Amino acid sequence: MLGQEEPPKAAEADRAVVLVVDDEYGPRESVAFALSTEFAVDTADRAMEALAKIKERPFSCVILDIRMPEMDGIRALEEIRKIDPLVGVIMLTGYGTLLTAQLAMVGGANQYLRKPPDIEELLGAVRTQAKATGLRRHNARLAAAAVELNSALKREIEQTKPQVWQGRASVELVHDLNNPLTVVIGYSSLVSEEAKALSEHNPEMAQKLLEYATMVEKAAEYCHHLSENWRQASKKLSEMVQLDLVQVARDVKQVIFFGNASIAVRGAPEAVILGSKFELMRVFQNLLKNSLEAGAKSVEIAFVTTAKGVEVVISDDGTGMDPERLRLALKGGFSNKESGTGLGLGICGHLVAAHGGTFDIQSQPAKGTIVRMSFPAAPKS
Numbered sequence: 496m497l498g499q500e501e502p503p504k505a506a507e508a509d510r511a512v513v514l515v516v517d518d519e520y521g522p523r524e525s526v527a528f529a530l531s532t533e534f535a536v537d538t539a540d541r542a543m544e545a546l547a548k549i550k551e552r553p554f555s556c557v558i559l560d561i562r563m564p565e566m567d568g569i570r571a572l573e574e575i576r577k578i579d580p581l582v583g584v585i586m587l588t589g590y591g592t593l594l595t596a597q598l599a600m601v602g603g604a605n606q607y608l609r610k611p612p613d614i615e616e617l618l619g620a621v622r623t624q625a626k627a628t629g630l631r632r633h634n635a636r637l638a639a640a641a642v643e644l645n646s647a648l649k650r651e652i653e654q655t656k657p658q659v660w661q662g663r664a665s666v667e668l669v670h671d672l673n674n675p676l677t678v679v680i681g682y683s684s685l686v687s688e689e690a691k692a693l694s695e696h697n698p699e700m701a702q703k704l705l706e707y708a709t710m711v712e713k714a715a716e717y718c719h720h721l722s723e724n725w726r727q728a729s730k731k732l733s734e735m736v737q738l739d740l741v742q743v744a745r746d747v748k749q750v751i752f753f754g755n756a757s758i759a760v761r762g763a764p765e766a767v768i769l770g771s772k773f774e775l776m777r778v779f780q781n782l783l784k785n786s787l788e789a790g791a792k793s794v795e796i797a798f799v800t801t802a803k804g805v806e807v808v809i810s811d812d813g814t815g816m817d818p819e820r821l822r823l824a825l826k827g828g829f830s831n832k833e834s835g836t837g838l839g840l841g842i843c844g845h846l847v848a849a850h851g852g853t854f855d856i857q858s859q860p861a862k863g864t865i866v867r868m869s870f871p872a873a874p875k876s
Contacts, residue, residue, distance in 0.1 A: 510535040511555035511625040516545040516571070517587065518563045522611060526558060526587075529614050530621060542571035549578050553632070555625035556583045560610075576603045581631040583624030587612065679714045713750045717773060737873050740766040740775065740805055744796050747779040757791065758783060762798035766805040769873045774846050781839040782809050782866055789813030791863065804852075804872040810865045816858040825856065 513534045517523035518541060527536045534555075539545035542563055549557070557575060561568035568586060575584060586607040605627070606620050741764065748758045779796070786794045791811035799806040816824060824840050840856070843866075847854040851871045858864040 511621075511629070512537065512552070513556045513558065513621055513625070514539065514545060514548060514554045515558045516540075516542065516563075516568075517558075517560040519560070522560070522587075526612070526617065529617060533618065534621060534625070542566035542568070542574070545571065546574050546578065549575060549582070553579065554582050555628045556585065556621050558585045558587060558621070559604075560587045562589070572603055581628060581635060583628040585620055585624055679711055679718065710750055713746065717750070717776060735769045735771060737767055738770055738772050738775075740768055740770070740807065740870065741798050743772060743775050744779050744798075744807075747776050747783065751776075751780050752783060752787070755787070757787065758794045758796070760796045760798075762796075763800045763805075766798045766800050766807075766870075767873045768805055768850070768870045770850050770870070775850070778843045778846050778868075781843050785839055786811035786813055786864065789815070789864070800872075802872070805870045807868040807870070808865065809868075810863065812863045815860045815863050817860050821856060821858050 511534050513530055514537050515523055515527050515530070516539045517526070520540070523538055523540065527538050530536050537548060537554075539548060543566060545557070545559070548554075559568045559571060559575075563571070566574075572584060572586070575582065580603075583605045584603065586604045587610050588607055589610050605624050608617060608620060612620075741760065741762075744760050748754060748760065752758060783794060783796075786809070789811065791813035794809065794811045797808045797810070799808075825844070844854045847868050847870075853867075853869045855867045856864065857867075
């Protein structure tokens with residue numbers, strides 16, 4: 496009516512955008528005018544024009560007439576959902592197409608109204624659908640951001656894996672201390688049992704006690720080195736000295752694995768390199784432990800010395816691994832054992848590389864595993 500003030504319009508930038516699609520000029524413009532006080536309104540007189548506009552920009556709500564030439568509202572709704580599955584869609588229907596409108600709800604419409612719609616009912620429906628569209632879009636953005644964050648985290652882990660080493664230090668410490676501590680406990684029990692039966696007149700038993708005590712001392716020394724390495728919070732290797740790699744392997748067999756008869760040390764009687772004794776003990780400890788826990792009945796450590804350095808081949812007849820399990824094991828964090836950390840092979844590869852060496856594994860299911868390592872020769876003094 497003249498003299499009646501129009502309700503104030505919301506700021507253009509703050510208004511939700513609504514698309515009205517109807518081939519009849521009068522109903523289309525009437526709906527658009529009714530909504531224009533509260534929403535930014537665009538119109539289309541054909542479904543194809545509407546689809547083109549939906550491809551160009553996001554709408555908060557689409558008001559779609561069911562009866563239109565060329566492409567009816569039901570078919571248009573199917574195409575809209577392919578372009579924008581989140582936008583709220585209100586179907587407009589006459590009394591004769593009420594069943595069709597109800598079927599449209601099953602096809603993806605959010606609401607339907609009878610033509611001509613009641614203005615207040617129309618405004619309420621558009622408000623509801625525009626708000627719901629905004630919420631769906633917000634949730635979709637959050638979900639996409641979460642997926643991207645997860646992907647970015649995975650990429651960062653892959654890219655920074657060499658720097659993750661220090662972050663794993665505490666887990667490594669538990670991993671590496673487990674075996675020598677078990678040895679300490681085992682040999683301590685043996686010493687205790689022998690002590691009960693010891694007498695002054697049994698020098699043979701006294702000799703056994705001496706041997707056991709020596710083993711306990713070596714295992715304890717190994718534990719002390721690992722603990723000290725952690726206390727200093729550094730993953731740098733200890734000071735490099737000339738040492739015999741063959742003797743290191745023999746010490747691990749005797750001290751860590753109780754002289755296990757399944758482990759054989761063969762080849763060159765001596766293999767001198769420049770290295771850190773206790774770090775190399777960690778390498779042999781992890782590799783031999785893996786072999787025995789894989790069911791190996793025979794593990795061979797073969798040494799070959801050349802002018803360039805030392806080649807070490809550790810082969811076993813355990814269960815072996817298929818290519819995918821081997822890949823995961825070398826990557827780190829994978830273990831067949833219930834209480835395993837999956838860090839053993841990663842530790843070995845890191846320590847061998849720190850000695851200037853190479854590390855390679857070949858494995859086949861039911862045929863065992865072969866580990867090849869090379870170390871540069873010690874410089875001549």
